[in-house]
Amino acid sequence: MKKTKLFLVEDHELVRKGVRSIIDLDQTIDIIGEYDRASKAIEAIDGGNMPDIILMDISMPEMTGLEAAKIIGEKHPELKIIILSMYKDEEYVMEGLNFNIAGYVVKDSVADEILIAIEKVLEGGKFFSREVIDTALNSYKEIKKEKKKADSVQLTKRELEVLNDISDGLKSQEIAEKLFISERTVEAHRGNIMKKLSAKNMAELIKKAMNLGLIKT
Numbered sequence: 183m184k185k186t187k188l189f190l191v192e193d194h195e196l197v198r199k200g201v202r203s204i205i206d207l208d209q210t211i212d213i214i215g216e217y218d219r220a221s222k223a224i225e226a227i228d229g230g231n232m233p234d235i236i237l238m239d240i241s242m243p244e245m246t247g248l249e250a251a252k253i254i255g256e257k258h259p260e261l262k263i264i265i266l267s268m269y270k271d272e273e274y275v276m277e278g279l280n281f282n283i284a285g286y287v288v289k290d291s292v293a294d295e296i297l298i299a300i301e302k303v304l305e306g307g308k309f310f311s312r313e314v315i316d317t318a319l320n321s322y323k324e325i326k327k328e329k330k331k332a333d334s335v336q337l338t339k340r341e342l343e344v345l346n347d348i349s350d351g352l353k354s355q356e357i358a359e360k361l362f363i364s365e366r367t368v369e370a371h372r373g374n375i376m377k378k379l380s381a382k383n384m385a386e387l388i389k390k391a392m393n394l395g396l397i398k399t
Contacts, residue, residue, distance in 0.1 A: 185212040186304060189226070191238040191247065193218045194264065197289070201237065201266065204293050204309040211300065219243065220250035229260065235303060237296070240278075251281045262303045266296070275317045285309040307334040335378055335394060342396065349388055349397045 183389065188205065190213050192198040198216065205211050215231055217223045221244055236254070240247040251263045264285035265278050278286050284303040287296055288311040299309035337345065340361070347357045354372070358365040379394075383386035391397045 183210065185210055186235060186317050187212055187214045187233045188299070188300070189213075189215040189217065189223050189233040189236040189238070189364045191220055191223045191236060191242070191250070193239060193242040197239075201296065204296050205237075205300075208297055208300075208387065220245045220247055224250060224253060227254065227261075232258075232262050233261070235262040235264065235284075235300060237264050237300070240265055240269055248277055248281055251278075251283055256279060264299050264303060264309070284315045287311050288313050335396070337378060337396065341371050341375050341378075344368060345375050345387075345391055345396060346398055348375075348384070349374065349391065 185285055188211050190198060190201060190205070192201060195218070195257055197235065198218070202213060202216070205213060214233055215226050216306070216365055217226070220238065220242055223238070227233075238247040238250065247267070251265070262284040264287060265283050266287050268289045269275075271335065275286065285299045285308055287299050287309070291311050291313075292304060295311065302309040343361060344357055347360065354365050354368045357368045361368075375381075379387055379390045380388055388397070
């Protein structure tokens with residue numbers, strides 16, 4: 183039987199040994215590369231040592247697992263990458279999903295979840311720990327909620343122009359000169375915008391406008 187070739191990329195030796203001991207339970211998997219840096223794994227691939235699947239940590243020196251996943255994915259889209267990480271907060275999970283990884287396993291999950299993830303991915307599917315799924319769903323709900331808020335906030339074209347100028351740090355006089363309107367009109371627009379967004383001050387206004395996607399970045 184042809185064995186599955188796997189790269190294990192993890193900078194902590196104890197964790198790496200622990201993960202290896204789990205993978206060694208499956209006689210159909212052969213770890214052909216073990217690295218403490220993502221850059222070393224990339225060098226090995228570029229040198230012709232090609233795995234079928236890569237099990238990789240996120241937080242590592244020099245280059246993160248997600249940065250490596252992006253590089254590897256662009257060069258070798260056929261390679262399956264499973265992220266193995268202690269991080270399950272929204273920032274890491276959503277960034278990982280944006281890179282179209284094949285799986286994301288949280289380190290404090292049950293041991294056999296790693297083997298289940300590998301099997302699922304090799305079958306052409308994807309695998310994500312329950313905590314990761316919950317994080318992604320919560321993020322989606324928040325995005326949907328913010329979009330609903332944005333749809334309910336009706337700013338005129340001129341108000342959007344003034345809002346974006348405010349976010350760029352322009353003063354009322356500068357905005358007036360730029361838009362060829364009076365300073366009093368700018369102040370009126372500013373007041374209307376703050377009222378529509380229920381903002382008490384400029385800092386709150388900018389924060390709410392950014393969350394609602396009303397400011398161009």
